[in-house]
Amino acid sequence: MEESLEVLEQLYKKVLLGAALEHDNQDYVCYLHPEWPDQGGPTASPSACSDTPGARGKCQPPSTPSCPTSGAAVGLKSRAWETTLLQLTVVQVMVTRTLSVETTFHAKERYREIIKILLQSSDFDSKLTRMFQSSDKLLCHMAAKCLALLLYFRLKEKITLSSSWIAFCQKHLSEYSENEEVLYCLHTLTAVVKEILKGTGSQKTEILKQFLTPLDATLEAFYNSLFSQHFKNLQDPSKMVNSLIHFLELLELLMASRLHLESPFPCQRVFFLKAPCVLHVVAWPVQAFVKRKVVVFIKKCLLCKVGEDLCRGSVAASVPPDEHLDGDLLALAEAVLQAVDLGLLKTLSVCGRPSCFAGGDVQPGCECLPGPDHGILRAASLLIIKSLEIKFQNCASAKEMKVDLQRFMSELLAFLKPHLEPSVWAQHPCEWLSRVFIEQDDDMLEAAKASMGIFLKLSREYEAAESPTQEELWHRHTHENGYNPHCIFLFLLKNIGFDSTVLLDFLISSETCFLEYFVRYLKLLLKDWDTFLTICKDFDVMDSNESMSICGFMSSPGQGQSSNQTEFSLLAALGGHGNAHARDSWAAGAAPEPRNQVVVFPETHAAPQASRLSSQQASQSLVDYDSSDDSEVESTDLCVANSKQTSSQQEAMKKTQDTVGTSGDEKELSLELPSRPVFPKESNIPFSVAGDIAPDDTVSEAGISYRTVKCFEELQGAIYRLQKKNLFPYNPTALLKLLKQIEAICNKSMNAL
Known part of the structure; x- marks a missing residue:
């Protein structure tokens, strides 16, 4: 048995290096036939060689004592166990080397011949499956791995x-x-x-x-x-x-x-x-x-x-x-x-234990706040919203879709409500999506895309009705059930601080469906621009009330509660019909915001703008963004030399700051926003929004609509600059065209005033 271990160790070292073998194949085959240690037999038996086709009995098993003592029996069984594990390991490495392209042709052929001889044995697979009955878990695991590789070898070799x-x-x-x-x-x-x-x-x-x-x-x-x-x-x-x-x-x-x-x-x-x-x-x-x-x-x-x-491999073109x-x-x-x-x-x-590094428990004395299992919340939310999207794609009845959507979304929101902050329901049901998926970008964008699909499917049905009343009920329905695409996108932008570099990162990355979702939303935005501006006004009112509440402007708890439940003025802006229904739905007794009232925020409300600037400065300190022209040329040459897409993506992210971080327009986002008009009058800013200008030309702080289109402007410039230097990983022409159309509709809205 000692001789068997020595031969197997030498064979293992050679196979591990992919080296050629000197001896005859049969010499190695005899040492690779495993024996189940629980049977108490020697590692290499005469039957193992005799069952192998072409064997000549060249290897002889080492002699064992006929009446071993108790200690000797334990030692013999231990060595047999080690020998069997080494045999299984050698077979696995040999199969791996045979399938590897790095192994030399001569060595690979020798390994292939040895494995084929092993597989010709009538009981080789049976020996491995019998090991599954062993009480030794390591032996069972190694036997399963070895058997799996041998099965795959059979398939590859068409055996x-x-x-x-x-x-x-x-x-x-x-x-x-x-x-x-x-x-x-x-x-x-x-x-x-x-x-x-x-x-x-x-x-x-x-x-x-x-x-x-x-x-x-x-x-x-x-x-x-x-x-x-x-x-x-x-x-x-x-x-x-x-x-x-x-x-x-x-x-x-x-x-x-x-x-x-x-x-x-x-x-x-x-x-x-x-x-x-x-x-x-x-x-x-x-x-x-x-x-x-x-x-x-x-x-x-x-x-x-x-x-x-x-x-990760490509699918054959011949497969339909x-x-x-x-x-x-x-x-x-x-x-x-x-x-x-x-x-x-x-x-x-939903309420699970807090996750810890390496799966350990929380140590005594450590403070750990209990919380829900967000993985379950995200998965359950996606189950419902994706199932609704799939069902609606195959459903032709608008009435049935509306009933199903209202029933299942109310079920989902009721399920999520105990685990989310109360402010989500006090202000806007559409905020649920960004709150649930804030820690998981790919799931968040999948949910946003699914809600977009639901909206587009239902909107076509309501557009076919051509009834103003239906239109008003339709918009009310999208808010009450938390799937209005404009609200969902605006909450997404708020969560990322209106940072265009984050959107650029989503566009470059292949780990999310953001490109598909973003293109579909931009197309919707072109058709539904007026509704977008109206919703932005409501967001501004909501942010104003939040800011005043934080600063202590609310005089009483009752007044604060009423302000936090400010009515959305969407229906009034669309025509004024059905406003009583919206009032009952959103906030009973809340007074609507006058259309001509100018909202002037406290100075502390400029913190989000300052936060965006500080986030860009922080990102610039973490990554060395060089804005000099010479460094851009050198980086471009380096990227062209490297044909890998991942390298292009890294270079693209490094170039983003040239467009976003070093623009001279950043000075407009200073903390003196209350004294600045909503719309910049400089001619070098293509994007502008007419919806925030008050009728009496009174100045106000830049609202969410301005920040949104400003983000689009920065994104458009960054994409164009990267495309010009061949640093963008795909052709963004169609995306740039949509952004230019958004720019045009912004300018048209401003000129119409």
Whole structure:
């Protein structure tokens, strides 16, 4: 046995370096046949060599004592355990080296021949699956990893999957059982699909078909069996939880692999078509993290982001679009909404323990404020709003859409209300989105895009009605249910301090859907400019009341409460009809702001402007933004030399300050804003807003509409400058065209006065 360990150690060092092997292949094969240590046998047995095709008995197992003492038996078993682990490790490294492009051709061929000889053994896979019965978790884990790599090697080399492995899967996955073999079988299947998706070759379609064809019916049967279990009747619920977590990971990878197939297998569609089975898990008496994993998993499916970290390779052009995907997403969306009707949100555990670094508990004596699980809040919110968007895309009845939207959004807002600040409902329901998703940019933009899709779908129906009364009710409906796109976008801008560099970062990054959302909003803004200006006025009133309340101008709690619930003047601005209904809805008894009244903010309200300046100065101190022309030329040459897109994005961010941070217009944002007109009269500022000029030409502080279009101006200049130097990662011509149109409509509004 000592000789076996020495040979394996030398082989491991050579394979790890990708070095060529000197001895005959059979000499190595005999030492790589593992023996299950619990059986007590030697590591390399005569049967291992005799079962190997072409073996000549060149390796002889070391002799063992016939009647070992107790201490010697323990030592022998320990060495056998070490030898088996080393054998599994060597096989894994050898397969990895065979699949690597960095391995030399001669060494790779030798490794491939050795692995093929191992796989020709009639019981090699069976030996690995028998290790799953061991009480040693490390041995089981290593056996599963080794088996997964060998299965992937078979697929890559177009070797038929062994019948013993297929029979093992069918035995343990035909129906759910509490055996440990189920977990390791799922773990092995998951590892194989991961390897397939990580591959860069064009064989993914063929490999997936070869792998899923014999296992398709088995996996579908396991899905039905697992989620039909009665949780309370299980002997060991922890095993059920482990199986559930492993199977959800496998399901996610199976659905992600649909991109590479012409027609998906039933096991890749079973979740969409039978989603209520998984949604029932949320009602099980299981730990909160299990429910969280289920909800996040469903969210990924609705957003089509399953397995996004593993599917980086391009999809073959020959593979047509998945014709079943839209129908599957619709089925999932309807299942989610039905579950919400049945009380899904009431079963979610929102109040969780505070998260700590490395998953540890809070140490005694440390202050930690309790709070809700924002991950659950975000996931649940996206479940509802994305499901509504998907359903409305396939719904033709405006009345049905309106009823569904009002019912489910009221359910969602009631679910969120206890976990958000009361001011969200005291001022504007549309603020819920920015408050819930403030810590997660990608989810926030997905939710904003979904709400935009809902708005556009419903607006087309209301536009077809061509009724002023319907128009007023429509605008009231968008605010009451928290999905008005102008409000959502303005709250987003307020959260980022109207900093155009943040918008530029979103546009350059490929991690969010901001480009698609921003383009759709700009198109809407061009059509709905007057409504945008009216909403901006209401935001200014709301900010004014907040500022005066903070500064102590409110004389009594009752007066403060009335001011905080200031009525939105949207309906009055649109024509004055239906204002009583809006008053009842938004703030009973609140007096509307006069149209000709000039709002003059206290000096302390200029803090947001100063905050934006300080944030830019802080960012400039963190990153060395050089605005000299010479450095720009040098950076441009460096970026052209580097063809990687990531480098272009980094250079683009470094150039942003040239347009945004060093502009001479920044002096207009000084703290003396109350004495400055709303609209700058300098000719070098293209953007201007007419909506903030008071009829009596009285000056007031720059409102939110001015800050918005000023942000657009800075963004437009930054994009143009980066495009001119070939630093923008894609062609922004269409986006610049939209921004120029916004500029034109601003100037037109000003000239009309």
